[in-house]
Amino acid sequence: MTALMKIQSFIQAYVKAIASILDVDVTIVDNELVRVAGTGIYADEIGETVTHANFFHHILVSGESGSIMDSMADLNCKGCEKRTTCRELANVAYPIFKEGAVVGIISIIAFSEGERKNLLENRGQMEEFLKYMSVLLESKLYTDEAKERLEQQLQVVHDAEKGWSFVGDSQKMKEAIRIGKKVAKSNSTVFLRGESGTGKEIMAKMIHALSDRRDKLMISINCAAIPENLVESELFGYEEGAFTGAKKHGSIGKFELAHGSTIFLDEIGDMPLPVQTKLLRVLQESVVERIGGTKPIPIDIRVICATNKNIEQMVEEGAFREDLYYRLNIIPIELPPLRKRKEDLPALIEYYIAYYNQKLGKSMRGVSPEALQTLTSYDWPGNVREMKNIIEYLENIAEGEIIQLSDLPDHIVMRSGKGFEDWSLDEIVEDYEKRVLSSMVKKGATLEEKNQLAENLKISRATLYRKLKKYDLL
Numbered sequence: 327m328t329a330l331m332k333i334q335s336f337i338q339a340y341v342k343a344i345a346s347i348l349d350v351d352v353t354i355v356d357n358e359l360v361r362v363a364g365t366g367i368y369a370d371e372i373g374e375t376v377t378h379a380n381f382f383h384h385i386l387v388s389g390e391s392g393s394i395m396d397s398m399a400d401l402n403c404k405g406c407e408k409r410t411t412c413r414e415l416a417n418v419a420y421p422i423f424k425e426g427a428v429v430g431i432i433s434i435i436a437f438s439e440g441e442r443k444n445l446l447e448n449r450g451q452m453e454e455f456l457k458y459m460s461v462l463l464e465s466k467l468y469t470d471e472a473k474e475r476l477e478q479q480l481q482v483v484h485d486a487e488k489g490w491s492f493v494g495d496s497q498k499m500k501e502a503i504r505i506g507k508k509v510a511k512s513n514s515t516v517f518l519r520g521e522s523g524t525g526k527e528i529m530a531k532m533i534h535a536l537s538d539r540r541d542k543l544m545i546s547i548n549c550a551a552i553p554e555n556l557v558e559s560e561l562f563g564y565e566e567g568a569f570t571g572a573k574k575h576g577s578i579g580k581f582e583l584a585h586g587s588t589i590f591l592d593e594i595g596d597m598p599l600p601v602q603t604k605l606l607r608v609l610q611e612s613v614v615e616r617i618g619g620t621k622p623i624p625i626d627i628r629v630i631c632a633t634n635k636n637i638e639q640m641v642e643e644g645a646f647r648e649d650l651y652y653r654l655n656i657i658p659i660e661l662p663p664l665r666k667r668k669e670d671l672p673a674l675i676e677y678y679i680a681y682y683n684q685k686l687g688k689s690m691r692g693v694s695p696e697a698l699q700t701l702t703s704y705d706w707p708g709n710v711r712e713m714k715n716i717i718e719y720l721e722n723i724a725e726g727e728i729i730q731l732s733d734l735p736d737h738i739v740m741r742s743g744k745g746f747e748d749w750s751l752d753e754i755v756e757d758y759e760k761r762v763l764s765s766m767v768k769k770g771a772t773l774e775e776k777n778q779l780a781e782n783l784k785i786s787r788a789t790l791y792r793k794l795k796k797y798d799l800l
């Protein structure tokens with residue numbers, strides 16, 4: 327949608343007001359020559375493409391105002407087959423700009439001789455008026471864009487507050503989200519697989535939030551974070567006197583706590599074997615037995631578990647119970663590593679820029695093409711978590727509104743071994759040279775700093791300047 331079309335209803339009200347004050351007809355077209363607003367006979371043609379638009383086309387290209395005072399004689403209309411039947415007798419038009427580019431045209435039209443006379447007599451004033459209106463429209467475009475940006479950012483924060491908001495349009499991610507949403511309402515066990523930082527926990531949160539259990543808190547346990555000797559009591563609870571140091575009246579375990587809700591068992595591969603046996607019983611019989619307890623306690627829970635380990639290999643090696651593996655692996659969902667879905671990167675970067683803008687009160691606008699290329703070439707071993715942290719870092723250290731290649735941390739620039747398959751050696755060397763130089767020369771570096779750099783690099787000043795010029799780094 328063009329910039330003007332986005333504020334169409336405002337523009338239509340605006341031209342109506344101008345038309346009634348000046349007693350003329352007014353129209354506005356966008357840069358695709360679609361009529362955005364119009365009065366008189368053009369009120370019925372809103373949304374239609376203006377044909378026979380030599381004159382408008384010229385204004386869009388030249389960015390200069392123009393007028394037709396006699397359509398039968400005007401050069402702009404020469405050769406137009408509609409010239410003899412055209413309803414427009416005269417026309418004064420002015421371009422509408424945004425950031426220096428022409429985004430549309432505002433024009434006053436005379437359909438009758440009387441209107442044409444009025445236009446001719448007051449042409450200078452009309453042009454001045456259109457110019458003023460064009461500036462007003464331009465500022466309206468900026469205000470609306472700023473508002474839209476703010477709304478988007480608020481939406482980002484709102485989504486993040488829900489605890490899950492997936493960004494990513496790749497087929498692989500879409501498929502994972504589709505399955506997650508589809509199984510949310512069921513009570514079946516979900517097994518989330520994927521490297522660290524790929525979004526397993528937010529997937530668990532999403533499934534819980536979309537389930538009928540959402541009114542109760544999801545209980546999350548990181549099996550790798552609890553000391554082995556405490557896992558059992560943490561999960562299943564214990565009775566008074568169950569072991570030395572046991573609390574008076576015992577303690578409720580996480581499974582009991584999750585009754586009626588969802589339990590998320592993260593890093594399930596780290597669950598000790600004896601605890602695995604107890605977990606199997608919980609899953610098969612829907613009961614828990616506290617340590618030192620004698621009677622089973624019925625529970626209603628939905629289990630979501632996750633691991634980044636090769637669990638099949640653990641089963642083979644006897645480190646994970648095979649029967650438990652099959653009992654857990656009912657609905658497997660694979661979260662692909664970021665390096666296998668790089669098409670998600672631009673959206674993720676944009677999302678986290680907006681997120682940290684909001685959080686840190688910054689107004690970062692994006693990433694330069696070179697920086698984006700380098701971020702895309704990087705392998706992201708820490709997946710989305712690593713990317714999120716890098717954006718937070720960049721929001722803190724980058725000076726301009728656009729993240730530049732030179733802002734990126736060295737390890738990313740150096741390790742972004744991009745796909746060099748189709749590159750000649752010269753191109754690879756040039757690419758590397760450009761990255762090294764751009765990470766060394768900060769924007770606005772003084773003459774002295776550049777001279778010092780030439781000295782450090784053991785090249786002449788002339789060579790350094792030639793290279794900086796070549797890579798557009800001056």
Ligand SMILES: Nc1ncnc2c1ncn2[C@@H]1O[C@H](COP(=O)(O)OP(=O)(O)OP(=O)(O)O)[C@@H](O)[C@H]1O
Pocket residue numbers: 491492493494520521522523524525526527528529592634710711714
């Ligand atoms: N698709 C995504 N869109 C937006 N943010 C994401 C996405 N995937 C992951 N994140 C963010 O990355 C961070 C890590 O995600 P999460 O904790 O869900 O990963 P994980 O796979 O559970 O990692 P670990 O195995 O280390 O526990 C979180 O801050 C999360 O919000």
